[in-house]
Amino acid sequence: MKNLNVSQSKLEKVLGPAAGWLNENRFITALSQGFMGILPVTLGVAIIAILINFPIDAWKALLTQVGLYAVGQEFISTTxxxxxxxxxxxxxxxxxxNDGKNGMIGSILSLATFITLIPLDVVSIKExxxxxxRISYLGxxxxxxxxxxxxxxxxxxxKLTDLKLVLKLPDSVPPMVSKSLAPTFTSMIIFTGVFFIKYFFKSTSFGDVxxxxxxxxxxxxxxxxxxxxxxxxxxTLINLFWFFGIHPNAVLSCYMPVLIATSIANQSxxxxxxxxPYITFALVGSVVQIGGAGNTLGLCIATLFAKSEKYKALRKLVIPANIFNINEPVIFGFPIVMNxxxxxxxxxxxxxxxxxxxxMLNIVPVTLNPFASLATMPWVTPIFVVASLQGGLAFLLIFIICVLAHFLIYLPFFxxxxxxxxxxxxxxxxxxxANSIKA
Incomplete structure (x- = not known):
């Protein structure tokens, strides 16, 4: 126990500053918030994507016959x-x-420059x-x-706004018009720069950015x-950070681009x-965090074997909550953090x-539905339901084995x-x- 406490103290000194830097870095913060900002799209279309691509041949044949499958695929392609x-x-x-500037201007400029960088193809339609x-450039x-x-x-x-490169208009101009025209010089500089960037890469062997x-x-x-x-x-690093009380987002926000890129590639x-291209990656991603950071569903199940009144009472709270991916009661109720x-x-x-x-994937064939995951469904959806929709009964079997493994690992420590x-x-x-006897 003494050696563990010493190791814990050393790790805290290393992980603490690193996590603090990640949480305060404005690029990482913007990435994390940006990914959360697109949740209305991914969650809003989730039910359509899942139902259209439900892994049952008879169901797909029925949808195709009535014309819903083609419409659904077009719907997914545009979302x-x-x-x-x-x-x-x-x-x-x-x-x-986050920098105290006009968020809408930042959004419009980012979107516009992204689209201007996309190379255009010329095709012949009716001569x-x-x-x-290409849609792939947008995905x-x-x-x-x-x-x-x-x-x-x-x-x-x-940066250019901080340098006061803004168009100043008389006070008589309506504020809405003034705010829209203020970044005129800034926009000119940005688009001119992007124009030459596109020209430069068009002149290289790459052809485009x-x-x-x-x-x-x-x-x-x-x-x-x-x-x-x-x-x-x-x-594993996420769990390590979480053990020391550092929120998983410190690591997850850096890795999120890879997770989203693989998801989009599979869906496309x-x-x-x-x-x-990333079937195994997607399925492994569904089992490395069951019940939340720390894989705590296995620990919650272990409370069924509790002898103490503390954990007999806690299991009534943590098991139902964890099934719906609510992890805080077990993380801070046991606690697990710093324990x-x-x-x-x-x-x-x-x-x-x-x-x-x-x-197991080398033994049990699993058909992946790339549109079914916790990222594209309400986060409180029971993970067993997500696993069934994602890979059918075959993957549900693998998922149950993983939960059992978590339970067996946690049980002796619990x-x-x-x-x-x-x-x-x-x-x-x-x-x-003793006190009652004395009384």
Missing amino acids: LSLLAVYVVGSIGYNFAK APVSVI SDGFFVAMLCGLLIPYVYC FTMVTTVIAKPIMQFGATPISLIVVF AYAAGNAM PIYFIPMVLTPIASGLITIF KIDDANAYRLELENQETID
Whole structure:
């Protein structure tokens, strides 16, 4: 216990400043808020995406026969497959707003520059040339460029505004008009810069910014970050941070671009009828955090074997709450945070369930529905329901095995905690009885 406390103190000194920097960094903050800002789209379309792509052939045949399947796929293509468009505006808005500037201007400038960077293709329709934009640039192929535009464009806008490069109009001009025209000089500078950036990359072997970002930035990030093992490592770090009371968002916000990019890539490939590139990654992502950070559903189930009155009472609260992904009662009620007893299971559970899933997927065939996940459904949806919709009964079986593994990992440590609580209850009862006899 003494060695664990020493290690805990050292880790706190390392993790504390790092987490503080992440939480205070305005680029990371804007990213995190920007991703949350697109939830109305992902959640709003979730039920349609799930029902249209429900993994039952007879159901799909019925929808196709009545024409609903084709309409549903078009609906998804103009919403979930275009998340780069939504996220660039959302990030730009939050960055500018957090800097005390006009959030709407930041959003519009980010979106406009993103679209101007997209290369146009010329195709022939009925023997007439038509300029078109590939939908993939507005989704999976443009996601990293969208993030860069959402961060860099409002950053430049804020810096130029601080330099007073604004158009000042007489007080007689209505405020609404004055505010709209104020960033005129700033906008001219930004669009001129973006124009020459597009010209520069058109003159290179890349041909456009999107190809350059994909080749130089996105591909290396996806190769290292979008693997099941990387996913396990990240969520192990999330649990490690959470143990020391540092909110998981400190790590998750940095990793969110990879999670969203893989999700969009799977959805786009599925909608196009192609093989999904990140099936294992998506399924492993559903088991490395069951019940919330710390994989606490397994611990909640362990409370069914409690002897102490403390945990007999707590299990009535934590089990129902955890099934609906409400994690705080167990995290702070036991507590788990800063509790040395639960350090080992918190670190081990994502590793165990991640490796189990990778192994089981080689044995049990699972058909992935990329539109079903906690990211695209209300966050209180029971995780068992999400698992069933995401991969059918085959994945539900794997999911149950992972929960069982979490339970078995937590059980011996919970018994230690429960035994300590039970002993204290007996000692308190003995003290009460002794005092009553004296009285």
